[in-house]
């Protein structure tokens with residue numbers, strides 16, 4: 380079964396989250412509807428024709444390590460070069476350096492299709508996007524002119540080097556060090572693990588962005604600096620020359636994303652230069668990480684969409700028994716109520732997550748390009764609030780949907796040939812990297828409610844107002860009433876979280892994030908149904924919103940209870956008795 384790019388659904392979701400109004404900003408004044416659909420159509424064609432056919436060979440052959448070199452699976456190198464030549468690495472990058480200056484939201488929409496077609500491939504250009512963001516944010520004029528053009532046109536790729544054996548979620552523990560070598564240059568020493576696309580053969584150079592400590596730097600996160608260390612040293616003319624003192628020592632054998640090399644990187648006196656100011660590296664890295672978090676959220680959407688498509692195709696083809704929704708014997712399994720319910724819920728969840736991530740993207744665009752400082756600050760606050768939800772809710776959804784898709788295949792789902800198992804395996808990394816989903820939940824109840832809950836309450840008020848208004852329309856009254864109840868539950872849980880910082884709040888952080896995501900998802904599906912055109916396609920949107928409301932929004936009061944339980948049970952447990 381091939382990948383069918385869901386261009387119409389994606390364009391609809393962009394409309395729902397206010398993408399068209401970005402045109403009011405001078406930066407996007409020339410972005411017309413034709414350009415947007417041309418970009419989406421072209422991405423749909425490239426991903427389905429070029430990337431999806433490589434997904435299986437990527438999984439079965441995988442990346443190969445040999446004497447420090449890493450070889451990508453057959454077809455990947457050419458596909459990457461063609462992808463880069465198509466301009467797909469620099470969609471949202473600044474025009475000045477060869478980018479296309481398009482909105483982040485449109486870039487995310489394009490990358491959803493990349494992730495659906497080939498998750499392991501997509502990681503490579505996603506890291507370019509992150510490195511471009513960091514350089515645009517913190518690079519000197521020289522650094523920008525040397526590194527941005529080849530990253531944007533895709534001749535070179537980027538990486539992010541944070542993790543070390545003892546420093547995963549806790550970056551304060553990292554020990555890689557940088558020694559000054561004169562004239563603003565440094566030598567890097569240390570070991571980084573799990574570095575995605577840290578070594579490969581698909582591009583001519585690799586620009587590693589590496590977190591390390593300078594001599595005498597303060598302990599903890601306040602003493603971390605960010606460095607640029609290219610695989611091949613870059614001359615003043617921008618040309619790549621001699622090999623730098625860094626190398627991949629090995630690649631990992633993983634549950635999924637086999638085509639994406641996950642490298643142990645050794646830095647042994649590698650030449651590097653500071654990106655941004657000394658000891659302020661984490662703030663710059665966060666620019667990259669926030670961009671990457673939305674991309675990982677989109678990976679959840681992409682893999683969910685693909686799992687749904689494959690399960691739908693199987694359900695329409697496979698026949699078993701008598702079914703309550705058909706007179707045929709044997710009936711398609713699609714006609715068994717449970718299979719159909721599961722499939723439609725998969726679709727509803729994917730559409731909800733798509734809208735959440737795209738909405739975060741739209742606010743990021745506004746945060747950068749709104750004309751007034753107040754407009755930029757308000758949009759940034761909304762984007763900041765949405766980012767952990769977009770990452771964690773969408774990736775948990777992706778895993779759940781991939782699992783549901785496998786279940787619909789029955790025993791064939793457990794057999795590798797159908798492909799359903801690969802989506803499940805590939806999806807499983809997404810709640811782990813880029814800050815585990817627990818870290819996202821901590822971030823949501825901690826930093827993101829740190830403004831006294833202002834950003835959260837403003838969003839909840841919008842949802843509640845829309846729900847109230849929708850109750851007047853008989854077509855949406857039922858969904859609206861579930862949504863109102865969910866918004867009330869979320870508001871109550873938000874007050875509770877604000878009153879219970881520390882262990883009690885953190886014990887409910889995961890449930891709070893799930894409740895927030897569910898409520899946002901239900902809201903955006905309702906909006907999608909309201910804005911859908913007449914006809915069968917549009918009516919399906921109302922069915923999906925309804926299903927999501929009855930199956931998921933209906934659970935909101937229980938989710939709120941879980942979010943407000945506190946840590947009493949966790950502290951009451953006798954940890955030693957557990958292992959006795």
Ligand SMILES: Cc1cc2nc3c(=O)[nH]c(=O)nc-3n(C[C@H](O)[C@H](O)[C@H](O)COP(=O)(O)OP(=O)(O)OC[C@H]3O[C@@H](n4cnc5c(N)ncnc54)[C@H](O)[C@@H]3O)c2cc1C
Pocket residue numbers: 539540541542546547548549572573574575576633641808811812813814815816817818821
């Ligand atoms: C395939 C793959 C690709 C990766 N790519 C990159 C990359 O390109 N660059 C890079 O730098 N890193 C990369 N990583 C590393 C990844 O980001 C880390 O694995 C992740 O941040 C978690 O760190 P850890 O594995 O050390 O787990 P740990 O931090 O040891 O966490 C273990 C468990 O404890 C939980 N936990 C830890 N701290 C807390 C807390 N404060 N609150 C609640 N729960 C907590 C976690 O949620 C998790 O469930 C990659 C990892 C993999 C597997």
